[in-house]
Amino acid sequence: MRRLRVLLYEAPENPYMNLAFEEAFARLRAAGIIPDTLRIWRNRRAVIIGYFQRAEEEVHLDEARRLGVAVARRFTGGGAVYHDLGNINYAIALGPSPESTRDPIGYLYNYLVRGALNALRILGLNPHLENINDIAVGDHKVSGVAASYRWNAPFLHGALLVSTDLKVLSSILKVSKKKLEDKRVSSVKYRVTLIKELLGRPVSYSEVVEALVRGYGELLGAEAYYDLPWPEELEAARILYEHKYRLEEWNLRRTPAYRFREAERLFSELVAGAR
Amino acid sequence: MLGRGVFEVKARKGLIRVEAVVREGRVESVSIRGDFFLYPEDSLWMVEEKLRGVGVEEAPRRLEQLIGELGVRLVGAEPRDFAEALRGALRRAEEG
Numbered sequence: 001m002r003r004l005r006v007l008l009y010e011a012p013e014n015p016y017m018n019l020a021f022e023e024a025f026a027r028l029r030a031a032g033i034i035p036d037t038l039r040i041w042r043n044r045r046a047v048i049i050g051y052f053q054r055a056e057e058e059v060h061l062d063e064a065r066r067l068g069v070a071v072a073r074r075f076t077g078g079g080a081v082y083h084d085l086g087n088i089n090y091a092i093a094l095g096p097s098p099e100s101t102r103d104p105i106g107y108l109y110n111y112l113v114r115g116a117l118n119a120l121r122i123l124g125l126n127p128h129l130e131n132i133n134d135i136a137v138g139d140h141k142v143s144g145v146a147a148s149y150r151w152n153a154p155f156l157h158g159a160l161l162v163s164t165d166l167k168v169l170s171s172i173l174k175v176s177k178k179k180l181e182d183k184r185v186s187s188v189k190y191r192v193t194l195i196k197e198l199l200g201r202p203v204s205y206s207e208v209v210e211a212l213v214r215g216y217g218e219l220l221g222a223e224a225y226y227d228l229p230w231p232e233e234l235e236a237a238r239i240l241y242e243h244k245y246r247l248e249e250w251n252l253r254r255t256p257a258y259r260f261r262e263a264e265r266l267f268s269e270l271v272a273g274a275r
Numbered sequence: 276m277l278g279r280g281v282f283e284v285k286a287r288k289g290l291i292r293v294e295a296v297v298r299e300g301r302v303e304s305v306s307i308r309g310d311f312f313l314y315p316e317d318s319l320w321m322v323e324e325k326l327r328g329v330g331v332e333e334a335p336r337r338l339e340q341l342i343g344e345l346g347v348r349l350v351g352a353e354p355r356d357f358a359e360a361l362r363g364a365l366r367r368a369e370e371g
Contacts, residue, residue, distance in 0.1 A: 051316055054308050057292070079289075079310030105314065105350055132288045132351045133312070150316055176283060176290050254308065256320040 003035065004222035006213050009229045010041035012085065015072040017237065018043055020245040021229075022091055022157065023075050024236035027267070029093035030151035033232055033274050038115075038216050038224070039091040040209050043083035046070045047172055048159075050078040050146065055252045057174065064172050073251045076157065078133060078146035080173055086163035086194070088208045090116060092216060093155045100154045108147035109133060112156045112219075116143060119160075119215030123207070125198055140193035160212075162195045162203050232274050239266040277303070280367025284360040286311060288351020295364035302329050305361065312350040321345060326361075331369065335362040 007025070011017040018041055028034045047059050047069055055061065055071050058080040064071055069082075083089070092112060094100070100107040109132055116135060120127040120142070130136045135143040135158070145158035169192075196203045217224045229237075243263035249255045258264065281294045289311030296303040305326045313319055322341045329337050335358040341347075342354040349357075 050310050052308055052313070052319060053310060054306075057308065075316070077310070077312040077316060105348060109350065146312070148316065149314065176292075254306075256317060258317060258320075 002220060002222040004213075004217055004220055004224045005035050005037045005227045006224050007037055007039040007227055007229060008041070008209065009039065009233075012042050012044040015043045015046035015048065015070050015083070016245040016251070017241050019048070019072050019074055020241035021233065021237040023240050023245075025229075025233050026075075026091070026093045026148075026153075026155045027151050028230075028233055028236055028271070028274075029095065030153035030155075031271050031275075032095065033271065034230060036094045036220070036222070037092070037227075038213065039093075040212055041089050041091070042085050042087065042205075043070075043089075044085055045168075046072055046083045047080055048083060049073050049080045051075055051257075052077055052254070053080060054254050060172055060174060067168065067172070069168070069172055071251060072245070073254075074146070074157075075150070075257065076146035076148045076155075078144065081144060081159050082164065082169040082172055083159065084164050084168070086161070086165065088160045088162055088205065088212075089157060090119075090160065090212050090216075091155070091157035094153060094220075096153045100149070101152075104149040104154065108149065108154055108156050109145075112147065112154055113145050113158070115216035115219040116145065116158055116160070116212070117215070118218050119208070119211040120195075122211040122214055123195065123199065123203070125195070137193070137198055140191050140198075142193060142195055142198070160195065160208065161192055162208055164194060166192065166194070232270065236267060236270055239263060239270065276371075278368035278371045280364045280370070282360050282363025282367055283309075284356050284363070286352035286356040288312065291352065291356055291360040293357075293360040293364040295361065295368045297331055297365060297368040300331050302326050302331065302334050302365070305334075305364075307357065307360070311352050313352075314348045314350070318345045318347045322347070331365050334365060335359070
């Protein structure tokens with residue numbers, strides 16, 4: 001039977017490290033160094049912006065600073081999200097398959113996202129996909145996903161709003177007037193709710209972890225097993241953290257990924273050595 | 276004469292915000308920002324780069340062509356959404 005490695009590795013106090021690890025394990029899976037992996041992780045307080053966004057256009061930076069909320073940029077497109085410990089992130093990195101190679105976008109947004117839908121069903125909800133990358137229950141959004149195949153292997157991550165402080169979220173994220181005006185588009189994005197509200201009871205971290213693990217296990221027809229980070233993952237994360245994710249050029253200035261030459265050089269060396 | 280303009284277009288999925296700087300009827304620089312999905316991600320920088328020096332009149336059409344030529348794939352947006360955002364930004368840049 002197919003196996004799915006599960007990793008609960010997280011660095012909640014350091015969102016830059018969390019995102020460096022995210023890229024590390026995605027790329028090491030694409031390079032065939034680690035097996036198929038589902039990672040579940042959290043940040044204590046951070047705004048994560050999309051690869052094509054500019055921080056000051058999406059975040060009230062003074063307010064973020066005042067509240068001690070870090071602003072970090074991820075390697076996938078899409079919009080800004082607020083993370084606290086009530087928001088649980090899932091990330092899945094697989095090897096390439098004939099299906100994912102033939103139609104990567106369909107594979108990511110129509111298929112791979114369904115592990116998270118399974119998880120919500122396991123929790124007792126009736127979720128559906130909306131606007132390509134939103135997961136909603138009724139007319140409220142509970143999760144948003146972003147995906148990539150930039151290293152020629154499928155990668156998808158998303159954020160589950162379990163018990164996030166929505167007051168902080170709305171005081172920190174900027175919303176474009178254009179978006180609020182536009183009636184063509186479902187504004188589910190701006191009608192977010194929490195899983196604990198939908199269920200009418202507290203929901204624990206471990207309950208969500210189990211649901212995600214089962215949800216992805218069922219989707220992939222795989223047996224899940226828990227693992228620790230491999231030395232290669234930690235080393236790759238350290239490289240990407242040091243030479244990219246901790247830097248303002250990356251987080252605040254919308255610098256293209258390829259400009260971080262030292263990160264790329266050291267990462268390539270690590271991959272060559274691991275092969 | 277140097278002008279700068281910003282314009283936003285809401286695509287089916289995602290907001291496209293283009294900032295353009297125009298000098299003497301040509302694109303000096305373009306920055307395409309937002310919460311859209313575009314693949315391969317790093318082709319965006321190439322599109323921005325290749326628009327430098329293009330005449331203001333033809334730049335939006337050129338942007339649509341580049342999306343095709345570079346094999347860019349959009350999710351929930353069309354090339355014309357990007358062209359429309361650029362057209363708006365250039366118009367504002369010329370208005371000064």
